[in-house]
Amino acid sequence: MNEVQCEISDGVAVVTLAAPQRRNALTVGMAAELMAAFDEIDARDDVGAAVVRGSGGSFCAGADLGVLADASQDPLDDDAQRDIDALYGSFLRVGRSRAATIAAVRGPAVGAGMNLVMATDLRIVARDARLISGFLRIGVHPGGGHFTLLTRAAGRDAAAAVGLFGQEIDGERAAELGLAWQAVEDADVEAVALQIAGRLGKDPALARRMTASFRREAGPPATSWDVGLEVERGPQMWSFRRRAQARPA
Structure with a gap:
């Protein structure tokens, strides 16, 4: 499918969500590709850091609507459970990578996409990026450890505002809350993320x-x-x- 691309250079992996036609919304197949990319990264000893980015000016619009529609038909169906587990597994896989991880966030990161952002160790965001929990607006309970991920990054109040009350925030506000390390101009997001990652890429063994x-x-x-x-x-x-x-000597 090639909807996740992985390029490795100078000790840094760049993992790109490459489905811009749907704003990089996660499908089951795409989640499997994401896990495979990190399996490849972890199997190598020459990668100290990984940058996760989206293509086409969006980070990730959440879970693909097809996955949500299928799950809503019979949420307890075995196939539905496996599909949701696959999405959750991709967040966990990123969070458990042997390499340090940075999310380079441009455009929207919604629902499952926000979980993926928060699964990384560090976030660099565009000032006008849109971080949206999104679950409340579609009448769905948050999943994927959403509240845990938000709380560990920015504390209880921020987790309540964003995850419970559905407040949308931009990149500037995300950095103020501690949900991101730095908010920069959209055109600079990936360069800044790569510069930071490069410091660990120089010494992968120590980085891991x-x-x-x-x-x-x-x-x-x-x-x-x-x-x-x-x-x-x-x-x-x-x-x-x-x-x-x-x-x-």
């Missing part, structure tokens, strides 16, 4: 160990400080030894 420790400590659930000290101890000792071994 740091990413694993970061997620264990930051959560959810976040760890206590004393547990964090122990989580970091082993990887830090490894990095000390590697640094010493790299020095000329």
Whole structure:
């Protein structure tokens, strides 16, 4: 289908949702391709970071309407359950990648698309990007761990406003709330994301160990400080030894 493209260069993978004709809305097949792309990334030892982006000026318009329509016919049907699980599995796959992940968000990120944004470790957004929970407006309960993803990024009030009360926010507001690291001009989103990712791409082995420790400590659930000290101890000792071994005799 080739609706997800993966290009790897200089230690950084760029994963592109490539279905602009439907604003990159996720189908079951597309979710499978996304998981396969991250399987490829994780199977390589030369990738320290991955940037997830959408094509055609949109990030992701959510779950494809066909998937939602099929599921609504009989939500407890085995096929419907498998389809929804496939979509949820793609968010989890991104969130569990060995490489650190950055979402480069232009245009709308709606519902499942917003889940995909929040599944990454860091977000760079266009100032005029549109982040929309979208579930309330179509009369559907949020899914995919929506409230958890929002709360861990920006706290309870932001999760309530966006996820529960359906407030739409732009990129500027997302950065103010902590849902994104930085809001920039639309034309600069991907360049900024790649520049940040490139720092980890230079040392994939260290990047992967740091990413694993970061997620264990930051959560959810976040760890206590004393547990964090122990989580970091082993990887830090490894990095000390590697640094010493790299020095000329």
